[in-house]
Amino acid sequence: MTGPSTALPRRAFSLAVALVLLTGCALSARQKAAVGQFSESATTLGDVTSSQLKAMRDGTVEMTKQRLLLAGKSRDPNLGDQTSLDRGFEVSRVETVSGAARALAAYGKSLAALVNDSQSAELQAASRDLVASLGRVPEAKERLSDKQLEAIGTAVQEVGGLWVESKRKEAVTTIVREARPAVDRLCDLLARDFAPGTGWVALQLQVIEDPLIAEATNVLYDGRSYDERKRASAAIDLVHGNRMQRTEVLKRVTDAAVAMKKANTALAQAVESSAWSAQDIQAFAERAQSLRAAVKIIVKE
Amino acid sequence: MATTLGEELSASLTNITALIVKAKTKSQRTRLTRQQAQIAGQLQVFIDKTVDEALSEYRAASTALSAANAEAEKAKRDLDRVAATIKKFAAAIDQLAALAAKVAAA
Numbered sequence: 591m592t593g594p595s596t597a598l599p600r601r602a603f604s605l606a607v608a609l610v611l612l613t614g615c616a617l618s619a620r621q622k623a624a625v626g627q628f629s630e631s632a633t634t635l636g637d638v639t640s641s642q643l644k645a646m647r648d649g650t651v652e653m654t655k656q657r658l659l660l661a662g663k664s665r666d667p668n669l670g671d672q673t674s675l676d677r678g679f680e681v682s683r684v685e686t687v688s689g690a691a692r693a694l695a696a697y698g699k700s701l702a703a704l705v706n707d708s709q710s711a712e713l714q715a716a717s718r719d720l721v722a723s724l725g726r727v728p729e730a731k732e733r734l735s736d737k738q739l740e741a742i743g744t745a746v747q748e749v750g751g752l753w754v755e756s757k758r759k760e761a762v763t764t765i766v767r768e769a770r771p772a773v774d775r776l777c778d779l780l781a782r783d784f785a786p787g788t789g790w791v792a793l794q795l796q797v798i799e800d801p802l803i804a805e806a807t808n809v810l811y812d813g814r815s816y817d818e819r820k821r822a823s824a825a826i827d828l829v830h831g832n833r834m835q836r837t838e839v840l841k842r843v844t845d846a847a848v849a850m851k852k853a854n855t856a857l858a859q860a861v862e863s864s865a866w867s868a869q870d871i872q873a874f875a876e877r878a879q880s881l882r883a884a885v886k887i888i889v890k891e
Numbered sequence: 892m893a894t895t896l897g898e899e900l901s902a903s904l905t906n907i908t909a910l911i912v913k914a915k916t917k918s919q920r921t922r923l924t925r926q927q928a929q930i931a932g933q934l935q936v937f938i939d940k941t942v943d944e945a946l947s948e949y950r951a952a953s954t955a956l957s958a959a960n961a962e963a964e965k966a967k968r969d970l971d972r973v974a975a976t977i978k979k980f981a982a983a984i985d986q987l988a989a990l991a992a993k994v995a996a997a
Contacts, residue, residue, distance in 0.1 A: 665925055666932030678935065683942060690949040693956045696892060700963035704970075712974035720977055723984040738896065750973050761966035769959035775952040790941045793901055797931045797938065800908045804924045807912050811920070 608787060616755035617762060617861070620868075622705045624860045628853055628871050629702035631878035633771075635846045636695025639780065640688040642839050646795065647679035649832045653802050653855055656825045661805040669801060678794040687783070687791075688885050690776055696848075698767060709754050717747035725769040727739055763861045777851035786836065797837045799829050834888045843886050846877040897941065900934040 617625070647729060654670040662669065670677025721743035724730045734742075783789040802825055810822035853874035859866040907927045913922040 605953055611960060637973055665928030666935075668932035669928065679939065683946065686946045686949050690956075696960045697956055697963075699958045700967070703967050704963055709970055709974060712971070716974040716977035716981070719981040723981040723988070726910070728995075736989040749985060750977060754970050754973050759965075761963070761970070765963045765966065768962070772952050772955035772959065775948070776956065779945065779948055779952065781903040787901065788895070788898055790938050790945065793897055793934060794938050794942075796901055796904060797935050799902050801924075801931050803908055804911045804920075804927050808917075808920055808924060812917060828933055840901055841943045848912065858985070859958070866899040883974075 605722075608716065615759055616752070617705065617759045621860055622870050623867055624764075624857065625701055625705045627868075627875050628699040628857050629705070630847075631871075631875045632698030632850065633695045633702070634698075634875045634878040634882050635843070635850060636691045636693070636698060638878075638885055639691035639765075639784075639843050640695065642835065642843070642885065643679070643684050643688045643691070643791075646791070646832075646835060647676055647684050649828075649835070650677070650679045650798050651675045653798050653825075653828055653832060656828055657802045657805050658743035660802075660809050660821065660825060665801070670798070675782070678798060683870045690779070694773070694776055698774065701762065701765070702760065704765070710751065711735070713747050713754070717743045717750070718824075720746055727841045759861070766858055766861050770854055773854045774851050777854065781844050781851070784840045788843070789840070789844070792836055792840050795832065795840075799832055799836070803829050831888075838884050838888055839881070842881040846874065846881050849874040849877040897937050899933065900930055902935060903930050904934060 650670070654675045658664070658672060672679075721739050723732070724742065725739055728864040730739075784791050786792050806822045806825035806829070810819055810826070813819040813822060849870070856866060856868070856870040860868075860871070904927065907930060909925045911920055911927060914923055955977055
């Protein structure tokens with residue numbers, strides 16, 4: 591049988607071994623920084639893409655209205671008219687693609703919440719409560735000094751903290767691994783569909799913009815009064831603003847989506863192994879920042 | 892260089908729009924504007940077909956990612972529960988202490 595004199599050191603040794611093992615199971619500061627940077631960029635890409643789709647829909651409605659005002663009935667039945675002002679950016683289309691972009695943003699926010707240490711303060715408060723409670727137990731009060739009670743509180747806090755960190759790493763690793771194919775797929779879809787000149791979003795904007803440019807040009811050249819030409823000028827201005835979105839925003843969404851896919855691979859390596867490079871995650875952060883900055887300049891609030 | 896039907900129609904649309912702006916007579920513009928509308932209409936039909944296929948791809952990928960997001964939120968709740976468990980333990984000790992005091996007083 592083991593006596594109390596040998597049992598205590600053994601327990602202490604086991605606890606020490608457990609602590610060392612748990613310490614090795616936590617995300618390093620560098621890994622957390624990588625996840626944090628990726629999360630922030632994913633949130634930016636998702637949120638900005640989603641809001642820009644809504645802006646494109648609003649622009650479509652406005653441009654179709656202008657074209658109808660300038661030229662009357664649509665010259666082709668496949669183009670938008672007074673019963674389909676949002677032709678090309680109908681609610682169901684925008685909602686589906688915007689929902690996918692928002693899912694990317696939500697992924698970024700979920701990862702950020704997971705690596706963000708909101709538990710330390712909670713653990714500290716909880717262990718203080720525990721020590722206070724132990725101090726109120728007469729037997730414990732008699733046998734344990736204040737210093738020993740304090741040591742128990744610190745141990746509970748540290749073990750709890752290490753357990754949290756090990757679970758954090760496990761959760762982040764699992765989620766990054768499981769989400770990887772879906773994130774890759776969404777990046778591919780955004781890169782394909784927003785590509786300037788080839789993606790359907792860019793083509794759709796062109797279908798709305800070019801006929802309006804033609805009708806505005808006709809009114810501008812044939813208009814007999816200042817007011818007529820002014821109406822044409824306002825339409826041209828509207829197209830110009832929307833074209834800026836087509837050329838600048840679409841390119842940046844595409845670049846950011848391509849960069850995100852690479853960063854997603856780097857992220858998976860970052861959380862699973864010690865040998866990884868932050869280069870692709872950094873590149874994604876730069877593209878996401880560029881997108882945000884461009885939207886700030888282009889979009890008139 | 893244009894390679895797909897969509898890209899070819901897009902290039903035609905770009906070219907015809909440029910011609911409308913540069914046209915010298917009203918009749919030229921009228922004819923070109925009519926042709927432009929037809930090309931834009933054809934491009935719209937092409938886009939409609941493309942988008943129909945794309946939307947189902949978006950839905951599938953979004954559903955898969957939403958499942959991962961739900962898992963991440965659950966994992967976060969589990970992490971937050973550690974402190975709550977310690978607090979519950981402290982409350983249980985308080986109750987035991989109160990019970991012990993009652994027993995001692997009886």
